[in-house]
Amino acid sequence: MHSAAAPVNSDLDPFSPEFRADPFEPYTRLREAAAPIVWLNKYSIWAVSRYQAVRAVLDDWRRFSNAGGGGLANYFLEKPWRRPSLILEVDPPEHQRTRRVLMQALSAHRLQQVRVTFEAQADALIDEAIERGALDAIPDLVQRFPLTVFPDAVGMRREDRSPMLAYGAMVFGGFGPVTPWYQDLMKQADAVSAWIMERCQRQALSADGIGAAIYAHADAGDIEEGEATLLVRSLLSAGVDTTIDSIGLCLRCLAEHPEQWAVLRDNPGMARRAFEEATRFDSSSQSLFRTTLEDVDFQGVQLKKHQKVLVLIGAAGRDPAKWPQPDRFDIQRRVTASQIGYGAGVHSCVAQMMARLEGEVFFAALARKVQDIELVGPAVLRLQPGLRGLSSLPIRFTRKTI
Numbered sequence: 001m002h003s004a005a006a007p008v009n010s011d012l013d014p015f016s017p018e019f020r021a022d023p024f025e026p027y028t029r030l031r032e033a034a035a036p037i038v039w040l041n042k043y044s045i046w047a048v049s050r051y052q053a054v055r056a057v058l059d060d061w062r063r064f065s066n067a068g069g070g071g072l073a074n075y076f077l078e079k080p081w082r083r084p085s086l087i088l089e090v091d092p093p094e095h096q097r098t099r100r101v102l103m104q105a106l107s108a109h110r111l112q113q114v115r116v117t118f119e120a121q122a123d124a125l126i127d128e129a130i131e132r133g134a135l136d137a138i139p140d141l142v143q144r145f146p147l148t149v150f151p152d153a154v155g156m157r158r159e160d161r162s163p164m165l166a167y168g169a170m171v172f173g174g175f176g177p178v179t180p181w182y183q184d185l186m187k188q189a190d191a192v193s194a195w196i197m198e199r200c201q202r203q204a205l206s207a208d209g210i211g212a213a214i215y216a217h218a219d220a221g222d223i224e225e226g227e228a229t230l231l232v233r234s235l236l237s238a239g240v241d242t243t244i245d246s247i248g249l250c251l252r253c254l255a256e257h258p259e260q261w262a263v264l265r266d267n268p269g270m271a272r273r274a275f276e277e278a279t280r281f282d283s284s285s286q287s288l289f290r291t292t293l294e295d296v297d298f299q300g301v302q303l304k305k306h307q308k309v310l311v312l313i314g315a316a317g318r319d320p321a322k323w324p325q326p327d328r329f330d331i332q333r334r335v336t337a338s339q340i341g342y343g344a345g346v347h348s349c350v351a352q353m354m355a356r357l358e359g360e361v362f363f364a365a366l367a368r369k370v371q372d373i374e375l376v377g378p379a380v381l382r383l384q385p386g387l388r389g390l391s392s393l394p395i396r397f398t399r400k401t402i
């Protein structure tokens with residue numbers, strides 16, 4: 001007889017402000033731990049951080065479920081704060097049914113249709129930013145781009161859309177631990193949720209947007225009317241903050257790596273690759289969760305049924321076993337085929353082509369119009385639970401002269 005060795009464990013807290021201020025050094029420690037999956041004492045959850053282990057968990061949806069909830073909260077044991085997402089927080093086969101609807105609503109044809117208006121909007125915002133001189137690029141440029149083009153493409157009316165940012169903070173903050181900051185934020189939960197749900201209704205949406213395309217599947221009998229409403233809610237939940245934060249972090253990368261910016265500026269056609277590399281190097285979605293459906297032997301480590309697993313995709317993006325010189329931001333790198341920043345497997349980001357389109361259009365316009373990006377003050381990271389992203393990026397652009 002022998003008893004299983006105690007699991008490798010760690011006191012690291014991935015949700016603490018210290019960790020969030022610089023996750024890349026603790027990521028290294030987690031990857032280099034003596035086991036492919038590590039027990040985090042503070043939350044009584046597992047964590048994977050090596051590229052290979054992250055892929056193994058994400059590819060194994062039969063044992064690592066999404067129905068336990070997209071965050072730290074365990075829906076098998078506690079009540080969710082909102083109705084679970086019909087795409088993120090369900091397993092196959094239910095997941096395929098809703099996934100197919102969103103895939104069709106976000107088809108390549110539709111992306112091609114919206115590209116021209118995305119380009120016009122990027123051009124206008126970047127021209128305005130250049131004219132302003134010094135500006136805070138996060139509120140004054142970066143937030144405005146997804147917040148304009150994405151809800152427009154969904155078919156929402158134009159109005160003050162700031163409740164979408166408050167809702168996104170609740171959704172992504174809600175994937176982390178309950179902190180005083182989160183409890184304070186959630187005081188607005190009823191009002192903000194009501195605002196969002198009103199805008200997910202069929203009659204609130206234009207007849208020709210992505211939202212209407214989802215409701216067409218209700219008319220066709222593929223989904224219920226109420227399911228269409230919740231799928232639109234998924235778009236409004238996951239579609240704005242993610243790209244804002246990823247574009248903001250990519251802009252900082254380019255500002256801090258002038259030699260990389262010079263390559264992009266001289267080759268605006270490399271915008272998509274630059275954004276792809278930034279999605280590996282430093283982007284908004286650093287982690288996600290799975291929950292075990294049964295007792296699991298994971299590469300020799302014993303996990304119990306209904307335990308949460310933190311999947312550190314941001315750490316996998318820096319794994320030297322996968323990426324040569326992973327801490328170098330290099331826009332020439334070929335990333336797409338091994339990209340982990342949008343997740344992987346059956347649940348990989350359903351709107352990832354929309355995200356790439358936004359990034360490509362934004363940075364191509366920047367490369368065509370801007371000569372130099374000058375940081376004129378400290379970039380500020382948000383340190384509360386939620387997506388990784390900047391709250392402030394003081395910058396000055398100088399216009400290209402040809």
Ligand code: OVM
Nearest residue numbers: 085088171233234237238
């Ligand atoms: C959803 C949803 C919300 C947040 C993130 C996400 C990363 C999905 O409501 O479906 O995917």
